[in-house]
Amino acid sequence: MRALSRTASCWLAAALLACAAMTARAAALDPIELASGVYMVAGTGGEPDGANLGRVGNTGFIVGRKGVLVIDTGTSYRHGRALLDAIRSVTDKPVRLAIVTHTRQEFLFGAAAFREQGIPVAMHQAAAGLMASRCETCLKTLRATLGEDEMRGTTMFEPDIRFTTPPGLDAATLIGRSIQVLYFGHSSGPGDVAVFDPVTGTLFAGGLLDAQRIPDVFDSDLPAWGEALHTLQALPLEVIVPGHGPAGTKRLVTQTERYLDQLTTRVRALLTAGAPLSEVPDATALPEFAAWDQYATVHRRNAALVYLRYEREQLLK
Template sequence: MQAGRRSLLTALALASTAPWLARARAAEPSATTSTAIEVEAGVYMMQGAPGEASAANLGRVGNAGFIVGRAGVIAVDTGTSFQHGEALLQAIAQVTDKPVRLALVTHARQEFLFGAAAFQARGIPVQMHRRAAQLMASRCDGCLKALQRELGEEAMRGTTVFRPDEVFDDSHAMDMIGRPVLVQYHGHSSGPGDIAVFDLRTGTLFGGGLIDHRRIPDVQDSDLEGWKRALAGLRTLKLSTVVPGHGTMTTPDVIDSVERYLLRLEARVAALLRQGAPLSEVPDAADLPEYRQWDQYDTIHRRNASIVFLRLERALMFGEPPTGAPR
């Protein structure tokens, strides 16, 4: 009797999650597809491939998406190249004939921003936080040259370092598409000027640089304490679905997953510093076995360990907060 009841409950649970799982499995990454997956009503994503940007994946390793309202569309992140921006616009056109009112770039990493030029070419304004735009301007000429070498001139044809049409400094609500959207800024976190985009109607969050799913978060531009505060702020939202910067769409539990990694990283590196480990040994000694299956463990995690070690060492020597990120 008890076994039968458990079987029934299991079946009901699977039935209730089946539509969500089907959408998640349908969002398979592809370097060439221009088809978007509807993750919630009127909210779509185009999923990037795992791994680093390469000729094989044409650099499409970051997620992008869009929100469709009764009066138009807002795009969230734009891809690694002009061609990716065009593919996103094509995906939007397959879903709706409503005008694209705006493209929001959530943070200054190459796989999210270079497609913006395709939007500007069609007269669609591009917005970024002021500090993210400043970081992009300071380094993305080098990013573009590296991508051209890695992906080839054809894949990057038409791609330029753009200037956003509009910048902003704080969180704000938007209703330009006849659907309330909240831009969330919690200060310097995963990067200076990193934002999240929240669709109030469905409870869907585009996490940008703040949230990756089963991929090692990159601390290079971060203020770790600010990142934790930002994650706490995201927990106050009524979330149903999260579209991360990298990885498959997922549940709000991903916020805890990201924070646990950051805490475990800090604790492990702090222990190595106390033990007197030299920097040269840190990437190997900072092994966190529970994260070995996450994308980019062998590259980003090792770099993260070195970055955090240097920040903690500097804080110990000079009595400074261990932020160490660009100002």
């Protein structure tokens, strides 16, 4: 019996080691070089859960002569640490700055790992204000969803740099590479920005664009968002890293424009026809986008939100 117990113990120990190795591999991040010195770290898509560790959104970084600029910091302290490890697997140049492009939980809370190492985190003033007003709740939800262990060390934070106009960030001096931070006012959300590398034509779109995923209109100013997308169409874009989903070309801008146009057109028609709010989510079916991530949830919510906005506009006339 003792021999059997020792054998069983060996098998158990081996299994635990194998599980630990699998977890470490799952937690590791693999940077994808999209253009010279420009890297994307892909998220899983979907909603945060224990299987994807909440790492559903894309992050990335740009390597210059003097250092590295990081775009978005991930979901948790542990995710931020993994992102820093991924950067060090590519370059030994120091990380000089991290920019958070917009206020969604999967892009924010890795900031603790950066700030721990003295790396400043920058956000637009409006995005920072939105985070302060509601993201304690986001953090509680993530802790409940992912567990205390995965979220250990993850905290709310104050950005080290708040800016109102992108020229306030001098990336050329920091990393030795000219980078443009694009701000279009309150568009996809208050304080949402994009990061453009003019050398390679690569755009990190943040909240302005998703790929094969329903864009969330909750925080948006829809007319201003449409104008921002029109402006993006005029840029010399070669590669776009969306907030969620695979990298692509300007077609991502066109697809987002089409979704928003079809959504608003359909909802306005329902309002004009006198459809009640209770019928709007089902009546706003858009087959062209039915296969996109979050269609069954975010799209239905989008339809109801837009209906309420247009109804309010009518009442105020």
